[in-house]
Amino acid sequence: MDNESKIRDLLSVHGLRKTPIRKEMLDVFMNHDFALSASDxxxxxxxxxxxxxxxxxxxxxxxxxxxxxxxxxxxxxxxALSDHNNPHEHHSDQHIHFICDGCHQTYCIExxxxxxxxxxxxFQVDRVNFTLHGLCKQCLP
Amino acid sequence: MDNESKIRDLLSVHGLRKTPIRKEMLDVFMNHDFALSASDxxxxxxxxxxxxxxxxxxxxxxxxxxxxxxxxxxxxxxxALSDHNNPHEHHSDQHIHFICDGCHQTYCIExxxxxxxxxxxxFQVDRVNFTLHGLCKQCLP
DNA sequence: AAACCAAACGCAACAATGTTGCGTTTATGT
DNA sequence: ACATAAACGCAACATTGTTGCGTTTGGTTT
Numbered sequence: 001m002d003n004e005s006k007i008r009d010l011l012s013v014h015g016l017r018k019t020p021i022r023k024e025m026l027d028v029f030m031n032h033d034f035a036l037s038a039s040d041x042x043x044x045x046x047x048x049x050x051x052x053x054x055x056x057x058x059x060x061x062x063x064x065x066x067x068x069x070x071x072x073x074x075x076x077x078x079x080a081l082s083d084h085n086n087p088h089e090h091h092s093d094q095h096i097h098f099i100c101d102g103c104h105q106t107y108c109i110e111x112x113x114x115x116x117x118x119x120x121x122x123f124q125v126d127r128v129n130f131t132l133h134g135l136c137k138q139c140l141p
Numbered sequence: 142m143d144n145e146s147k148i149r150d151l152l153s154v155h156g157l158r159k160t161p162i163r164k165e166m167l168d169v170f171m172n173h174d175f176a177l178s179a180s181d182x183x184x185x186x187x188x189x190x191x192x193x194x195x196x197x198x199x200x201x202x203x204x205x206x207x208x209x210x211x212x213x214x215x216x217x218x219x220x221a222l223s224d225h226n227n228p229h230e231h232h233s234d235q236h237i238h239f240i241c242d243g244c245h246q247t248y249c250i251e252x253x254x255x256x257x258x259x260x261x262x263x264f265q266v267d268r269v270n271f272t273l274h275g276l277c278k279q280c281l282p
Numbered sequence: 283a284a285a286c287c288a289a290a291c292g293c294a295a296c297a298a299t300g301t302t303g304c305g306t307t308t309a310t311g312t
Numbered sequence: 313a314c315a316t317a318a319a320c321g322c323a324a325c326a327t328t329g330t331t332g333c334g335t336t337t338g339g340t341t342t
Contacts, residue, residue, distance in 0.1 A: 017309050017318060038299075050321050055300065057319085072214045074328070076299055098264050111260030117273065119252030123239050126275035132258065134267035158289060158338050179328080191292050196329065198290085215299075217328055 003030045014064040021048040022057050026066075026081075034105035035070035035078035035097075070097050071106040071131065080108045098132040102139025144171045155205040162189040163198050167207075167222075175246035176211035176219035176238075211238050212247040212272065221249050239273040243280025 007026045011018050028044050029036065036044075038054050045054075058079055061067040070080040083095060095108040113130045148167045152159050169185050170177065177185075179195050186195075199220055202208040211221040224236055236249040254273075258266050 019309070019319060021320080048320075051299085052301080052322080053320055060319095074213055074215070074218055074299095077215050096260060098260070098266070100264075101267070107264070109260055109264055111258065113256050113258050113269070115254055115256040115271075117252070117254050119237060119239070119250055119273065122278040123241075123248070123250055123273070124275045124277075124281055125239070125273045126242070127273075128254065129272045129274060130256075131270045132260065132264070132266045132268075133270060134265045136265075137263040140265060160290060160338075162291080189291075192328085193293080193330085194291055201290095215328095 003027060006030070010066060014066065016060065016064065021045070021053060024048075025054065025057055025061075029067070029079075029081045034107050035080040037076045037078050039076065040078075070108055071099060078106050080106070083108075096130060096132060098134070098136070100136040100139055101133060102135050105136065107136060144168060147171070151207060155207065157201065157205065162186070162194060165189075166195065166198055166202075170208070170220075170222045175248050176221040178217045178219050180217065181219075211249055212240060219247050221247070224249075237271075237273060239275070239277070241277040241280055242274060243276050246277070248277060 003026075004023075007023050007030070008018055010026065011022065016022065024045050024047055025041055028041060038051060038058060041054050041058075042049050042051055048054075058067065062069070062079065065082055067079040068082050069077050071078045096111050096113060098107045098109045099105070100107070109132075113132075115128055115130075117125050117128060119125060144167075145164075148164050148171070149159055151167060152163065157163065165186050165188055166182055169182055179192060179199060182195050182199075183190055183192055189195075199208065203210065203220065206223055208220040209223050210218050212219045237252050237254060239248045239250050240246070241248070250273075254271055256269060256271070258269060260266060
């Protein structure tokens with residue numbers, strides 16, 4: 001296991017147990033630069049293949065801020081490591097979600113979307129969620 | 142039925158049959174100012190309560206541009222009337238989707254979100270999808 | 283108005299995602 | 313080494329959405 005000490009630290013900090021399944025889940029996340037669904041994880045993991053266990057670990061990781069929901073549609077939720085834990089996210093505290101039209105992966109990428117909202121006063125806008133769509137490097141012609 | 146003639150016209154224009162179920166589906170949409178899921182429709186309708194029929198009608202309506210997907214999450218897809226058919230959308234050709242944190246309804250509202258995207262050149266951004274979140278008039282304190 | 287036909291319907295069956303309950307195992311602190 | 317709560321694993325279930333197929337029906341043609 002590659003990022004073993006990083007993973008052990010991460011679990012320790014949050015008071016979570018270092019079980020084989022949870023360690024491998026985080027390892028899988030650290031070895032991918034795109035977001036993963038529960039089903040993705042179950043297929044990629046070598047130890048333990050019970051969906052329920054994975055679902056419960058995902059919820060726990062999200063509650064502890066280790067993971068966040070990167071995208072969500074009728075086919076389910078995809079999670080990604082939060083910035084400060086993600087080896088692919090070095091330079092920013094904030095990221096944007098990009099969904100590739102080619103490979104359909106969800107990437108957490110660096111960048112900013114500057115925006116100004118003008119809507120009817122019948123609605124109080126507290127947040128704006130952006131998702132970018134297009135082609136990633138691998139899928140560009 | 143209130144909007145009967147409007148509904149008959151709409152179905153005629155698109156070469157769709159004026160069946161009781163489809164007429165009532167459109168009627169339900171016209172009597173709501175927020176987006177509806179297949180399940181919402183099944184519960185609100187008085188004639189025909191087969192999920193499959195509703196699903197297939199939704200697909201057909203979307204293909205004909207009568208409806209569009211207003212929001213989508215793990216709990217399913219919500220549809221809304223396209224602007225030109227929607228009695229609640231008088232003044233604009235474009236709308237924005239607003240999801241209320243209180244009632245969790247999805248509204249198609251008038252307004253604009255000006256935005257500028259700055260991201261790594263590893264990703265070619267073709268479209269930007271955004272959703273506004275906050276509180277609607279009914280849910281404001 | 284009778285016949286025709288494709289559109290629409292309705293039922294059964296299925297797949298996938300996600301959740302809950304409950305008994306068992308195991309990581310971890312004492 | 314022991315105790316205990318966290319984590320696991322299994323069965324069962326709910327919901328959304330899809331597919332196949334036979335039947336009904338709206339709309340057209342004759």
